[in-house]
Amino acid sequence: MKLILKSLGVLAFGLSLTNCSDKKETDAYGNPVQEKTEVATETTVDPLLAKGQELFEGKGTCTACHKPDTKVIGPAIKDIAKIYKEKGASIAAFINEEGEPIVDPSQYETMKTNFAITKAMTAEERKALEVYMMSFE
Numbered sequence: 195m196k197l198i199l200k201s202l203g204v205l206a207f208g209l210s211l212t213n214c215s216d217k218k219e220t221d222a223y224g225n226p227v228q229e230k231t232e233v234a235t236e237t238t239v240d241p242l243l244a245k246g247q248e249l250f251e252g253k254g255t256c257t258a259c260h261k262p263d264t265k266v267i268g269p270a271i272k273d274i275a276k277i278y279k280e281k282g283a284s285i286a287a288f289i290n291e292e293g294e295p296i297v298d299p300s301q302y303e304t305m306k307t308n309f310a311i312t313k314a315m316t317a318e319e320r321k322a323l324e325v326y327m328m329s330f331e
């Protein structure tokens with residue numbers, strides 16, 4: 195939902211840019227200001243990201259224990275992403291039981307119960323969950 199709102203915002207921003215494009219902007223020296231190309235790249239949403247969000251909130255049931263910024267039963271997604279980035283570790287491997295817990299090993303047993311779900315997923319689905327979680331900062 196958050197993502198959808200975000201892309202709507204980007205879209206609206208894009209539209210408002212188009213609307214005033216007949217006015218040529220100039221900088222302090224009277225030179226025409228370069229068209230911004232940012233908008234085009236911002237709207238390109240990684241399909242794995244959307245899929246990851248769907249799995250995270252849906253059949254993965256991950257939201258039951260993981261919220262974006264606050265620790266509930268499990269660590270905040272932001273904190274997990276930060277540590278995985280620092281260590282260059284792979285969430286896809288972890289949820290396929292191919293890695294060690296590096297965030298909160300003392301609570302590993304609680305997380306482990308989810309491997310029944312994540313190990314039954316395809317490699318692409320596990321990768322999508324990784325892409326989604328790593329998009330938090």
Ligand code: HEC
Nearest residue numbers: 254255256259267268295296297298299301302304305308
């Ligand atoms: C029943 C609650 C619960 C659910 C549901 C849950 N988790 Fe967790 N998760 C935890 C707890 C508790 C930890 C902290 C223990 C740990 O770090 O291993 C954790 C830790 C993690 C970590 C960090 C592991 C590390 O290296 O320490 C990742 C990644 C993760 N969860 C992903 C997921 C994903 C993806 C899902 C959904 C498929 C999910 N979790 C569902 C409770 C849960």
